[in-house]
Amino acid sequence: MxxxxxxxxxxxxxxxxxxxxxxxxxxxxxxxxxxxxxxxxxxxxxxxxxxxxxxxxxxxxxxxxxxxxxxxxxxxxxxxxxxxxxxxxxxxxxxxxxxxxxxxxxxxxxxxxxxxxxxxxxxxxxxxxxxxxxxxxxxxxxxxxxxxxxxxxxxxxxxxxxxxxxxxxxxxxxxxxxxxxxxxxxxxxxxxxxxxxxxxxxxxxxxxxPTKTVINQNVSNWLISTKGKNKNDLIYQLITMGEPYLVLIFANTRERVDEIYNYLKQQGLKVAEIHGGMQPRVRKRVMKQIQNLDYQFVVASDLAARGIDISGVSHVINDDIPTDLEYFIHRVGRTGRNGMKGIAMTLYAPGEEQKVSELEKMGIKFIPKEIKRGEVVDTYDRKRRMKRKEPKNKLDPTMIGLIKKKKKNVKPGYKKKIKRAIKQKSDEDRKIEVRNQIRARKKQKKRSSQRYQ
CATH class of the missing domain: 3.40.50.300 (P-loop containing nucleotide triphosphate hydrolases)
Structure with missing residues (x-):
């Protein structure tokens, strides 16, 4: 007990x-x-x-x-x-x-x-x-x-x-x-x-x-590849699906916080922003409004991940994987509290595979997801190619090319024609070689006779 x-x-x-x-x-x-x-x-x-x-x-x-x-x-x-x-x-x-x-x-x-x-x-x-x-x-x-x-x-x-x-x-x-x-x-x-x-x-x-004991089991960690899509649009889609209670969107820089905040405002959403560059009085006022649930969507820097306790956060969205991976734990820790269920969604670009792998080594388990027809659905594990078994006797590129050629449709008598062409070329080369040797001997004989006259 x-x-x-x-x-x-x-x-x-x-x-x-x-x-x-x-x-x-x-x-x-x-x-x-x-x-x-x-x-x-x-x-x-x-x-x-x-x-x-x-x-x-x-x-x-x-x-x-x-x-x-x-x-x-x-x-x-x-x-x-x-x-x-x-x-x-x-x-x-x-x-x-x-x-x-x-x-x-x-x-x-x-x-x-x-x-x-x-x-x-x-x-x-x-x-x-x-x-x-x-x-x-x-x-x-x-x-x-x-x-x-x-x-x-x-x-x-x-x-x-x-x-x-x-x-x-x-x-x-x-x-x-x-x-x-x-x-x-x-x-x-x-x-x-x-x-x-x-x-x-x-x-x-x-x-x-250890980290594994503090990553709340009530939190589902979704991993979503951006696949070159506009991240602002992806975030907008994610936060307007269903009815989230309170969404915290984390970005790595103040500039990016401002960018997401302005984009979501332009889409007509009531959204707040929190970062270290704000005036203390403004930040305090906004925090009070967030605590009073005046906003459903909050865009924040990592200052908020470490320093703010907002109750009732149902969703966390990571616009990017943080440079300091420890901050990932702090971000995700904002949801799934007091026995409530929570969802953490992490957007990553194809070039961030290494960061994702490092997070997995820290004990974080991701569920691969993608947006399809206006819904978030399960997708393939990004490592599926790596998990495939390589053939025991791997063919070299030249042999693969020959095999592919064989698969093409070949006209009747194609092989015989090739053989005849090769033999003909070989005979011609041999005749040219013999002719050159005869000419060389004649020139040598002519020079020798002129020397003794």
């Missing part, structure tokens, strides 16, 4: 929050991480989006808060504003079941810093959630006092590194308590991240949840 949340002996208000969330049993990452955090050990949780990692750290952290102390006890950093808002909402859901008020501060760029400073002068939060830049800005100016905090969570650590925020997180960590319990969550642990981890973590517990 699997683990149960009762095994962790949480405080009653935590149990109430879990019941309210509708969680039945802990996910693999929660099973491995929660006991480690409760024992005060530093941990590295390597797991993809959709694995339940946010509650893997929030539940034990809130369970261990000293609600009689009104100072900062934990700092949670995340590389994107959207993800910070998401964690903040999850934290508030847990906190509302506590008899005592739990003060939670949410600090991200693009928000009113002056108001945050004024509130910090009145009271310090017990839980800090935010993006590294804004959190550090408040700390270095003396507004946010984190020296009392013994727990630091770095969520999406590889993305934090990619976006250049790791040095800022390093500054934050240096201002916290010496006996720091660090919790690092990341889809991957790149080599450049390791020196930072060694600096702050002594013998951390490493929990690596």
């Amino acid at each position: 699997g683990a149960s949340f009762k095994d962790y002996h949480f405080q009653p208000f935590i149990d109430d929050a879990i019941k309210d969330l509708g969680f039945r049993n802990p996910t693999p990452i929660q099973t491995k991480v929660i006991p480690t955090i409760k024992h005060g050990k530093s941990v590295i949780g390597k797991s993809a989006t959709g694995s339940g990692k946010t509650h893997a750290f929030l539940l034990p952290i809130f369970d261990g808060l000293d609600l009689n102390k009104e100072d900062v006890q934990v700092v949670i950093t995340t590389p994107s504003r959207e993800l910070a808002y998401q964690i903040y909402d999850n934290a508030k859901q847990i906190a509302k079941f506590s008899d005592k008020t739990i003060h939670i501060g949410n600090y991200v760029g693009g928000t009113d810093k002056e108001r945050q400073v004024e509130k910090l002068e009145r009271e310090q939060p017990q839980v800090v959630i935010g993006t590294p830049g804004r959190v550090w800005d408040l700390v270095k100016n003396g507004d946010l006092e984190i020296h009392s905090a013994h727990q630091l969570v770095i969520d999406e650590a590889d993305m934090t590194l990619d976006l250049g925020f790791l040095d800022t997180v390093d500054e934050i960590a240096s201002k916290m308590a010496e006996d720091l319990q660090m919790m690092v969550f990341s889809a991957t642990v790149p080599p450049k991240l390791k020196p930072f981890l060694k600096k702050y973590m002594k013998n951390p517990v490493m929990n690596d949840i």
Whole structure:
């Protein structure tokens, strides 16, 4: 029998929050991480989006808060504003079941810093959630006092590194308590991240949840070859078939997001777009509209795959295979959640066979599909040619050519004519050779006689 949340002996208000969330049993990452955090050990949780990692750290952290102390006890950093808002909402859901008020501060760029400073002068939060830049800005100016905090969570650590925020997180960590319990969550642990981890973590517990355990079984992965067709038109066909509840369309670049968004708008669809180049206020407003289901179709960059939790996504479409294949897991992880069925459709060009093969090596199983007469239908496995057995004695091209010639209709007496022609040519060549030899001897004899006269 699997683990149960009762095994962790949480405080009653935590149990109430879990019941309210509708969680039945802990996910693999929660099973491995929660006991480690409760024992005060530093941990590295390597797991993809959709694995339940946010509650893997929030539940034990809130369970261990000293609600009689009104100072900062934990700092949670995340590389994107959207993800910070998401964690903040999850934290508030847990906190509302506590008899005592739990003060939670949410600090991200693009928000009113002056108001945050004024509130910090009145009271310090017990839980800090935010993006590294804004959190550090408040700390270095003396507004946010984190020296009392013994727990630091770095969520999406590889993305934090990619976006250049790791040095800022390093500054934050240096201002916290010496006996720091660090919790690092990341889809991957790149080599450049390791020196930072060694600096702050002594013998951390490493929990690596394999990809296959976090690709939801409720998600059907369709693979659709573009076959040189216009991708904008293919996407339009796919999202207008049937009645999808909410479709997330992922593209590799901001420019491509804009292109798909504009095309779908021109077709008369009500569509939203989300990418890192948008103004923070605009992005926040659009996200709120998406959460309120004002849009049925959303075109997004990979920022959304890592930093946004949109409930009710029925379909995910990959306009392209992401350059970083790990992002594929994050994209697909947006659908098939909370026991619901989901469909992920991936468009690929003939030249992307290698990328598809690499995804398959990661444990992803594709179902080959194609659009026929306005419907998505099963099609042949793209590897069917490779799976055919080669003949044991393969003929060389010359022999194949001769066989093909034999199959052609031949006129009567054709072979005899050829033989006669060859013999005739041979006889002529021989006569010419003999004639040339006689001429040569005559010339030689004439030169010799002239020499002795």
